[in-house]
Amino acid sequence: MAMESDMVQAEMVEASEFRELSNQYHIMGVPDTVINHGKGKMVGAAPEGQLLAEIMKALKN
Amino acid sequence: MANLLDDKIRQQIGEAFKELREPVQILFFGSKEQCEYCDDTLMLVEEVASLSEKLSVQAFDVDDDAEIAANYNVTLTPGLVIAGMDDDGPVDYGVRYAGIPSGHEFSSLIQDLILVSGRDSGLSPQTRDFLAGLKEPVMLQVFVTPT
Numbered sequence: 281m282a283m284e285s286d287m288v289q290a291e292m293v294e295a296s297e298f299r300e301l302s303n304q305y306h307i308m309g310v311p312d313t314v315i316n317h318g319k320g321k322m323v324g325a326a327p328e329g330q331l332l333a334e335i336m337k338a339l340k341n
Numbered sequence: 342m343a344n345l346l347d348d349k350i351r352q353q354i355g356e357a358f359k360e361l362r363e364p365v366q367i368l369f370f371g372s373k374e375q376c377e378y379c380d381d382t383l384m385l386v387e388e389v390a391s392l393s394e395k396l397s398v399q400a401f402d403v404d405d406d407a408e409i410a411a412n413y414n415v416t417l418t419p420g421l422v423i424a425g426m427d428d429d430g431p432v433d434y435g436v437r438y439a440g441i442p443s444g445h446e447f448s449s450l451i452q453d454l455i456l457v458s459g460r461d462s463g464l465s466p467q468t469r470d471f472l473a474g475l476k477e478p479v480m481l482q483v484f485v486t487p488t
Contacts, residue, residue: 292485311484
């Protein structure tokens with residue numbers, strides 16, 4: 281998605297190296313996708329359609 | 342330099358890298374401050390990049406090159422930006438790694454290199470439509486662990 285839009289940045293975060301950040305977003309299991317710094321969240325695998333729906337939801341928050 | 346990857350893995354990556362099309366540059370951001378995995382990460386990406394002439398690595402320091410790090414929105418180290426490379430330099434597609442891409446994430450790194458090299462996201466038309474009309478920034482952070 282990041283490739284398709286200049287507005288999107290996608291970052292892989294190694295949770296055990298950055299515990300403070302993981303705690304901040306209450307990461308309990310992985311993978312866990314945090315959208316716009318906590319506006320949205322998707323635990324587990326993120327199939328394209330579902331992730332898209334979560335992003336749309338997060339943008340409305 | 343000792344290899345982090347054994348011959349079998351190097352061979353598999355070499356095979357996968359046949360799919361590489363356009364040049365890709367890995368921007369590495371390290372830190373002289375406490376950074377347990379910086380050295381290993383740089384060694385790893387340099388070794389990966391050595392397996393294809395389409396790949397290159399440029400290493401930065403978040404303090405010495407603070408302006409560049411800020412431009413790429415990199416604060417965590419080790420940090421990687423997987424950028425396209427054209428005649429004018431790196432092209433940012435917003436693809437980042439924070440922390441060492443080891444274990445399962447190592448294959449994600451190889452896939453991302455191929456994806457950025459192909460300059461094609463492979464997404465569905467609906468997703469592309471939505472993204473094309475996107476007016477607000479979207480930050481996706483995928484938390485993972487190496488195992």
